[in-house]
Amino acid sequence: MLHWEKKLVLGVPEIDREHEELVKKTNEMLTALKSGNSKEEIIRHINFLADYVIKHFNSEEKLQAKYNYPDIANHKQIHSKFKGTVTQLIQDIDENGLTTSKKIEISKMTMDWLLKHIGVEDKKLADFILENRKNT
């Protein structure tokens, strides 16, 4: 499970609010994976989380445009890569079902992805915005 903790707070309230929600929704999916839910139920949870991630990407994209963030092209690439990964994952679950090791792999992958998203990509964006706000 993920915890909403200080090191995840980047200092840009618009981003932090959505990240807190993202952690909450991720934990819901991790709980679904741990319990004996059906494959359909798990897919529904993954879709629900992916929808929120895409919504979140869109609002970050708007912020990036607003602040003329130089790394915007890279972000869009991450966005489409993420969509591809989710599509593949759902297809895989649908075709092959879910073993315990697969569940652990998905949990680990999701947590790694989220921590990297916040700690690396969004950290860069937040620092850029904070620097910008300081100067205006």
Ligand SMILES: [Fe+2]
């Ligand atoms: Fe983010």
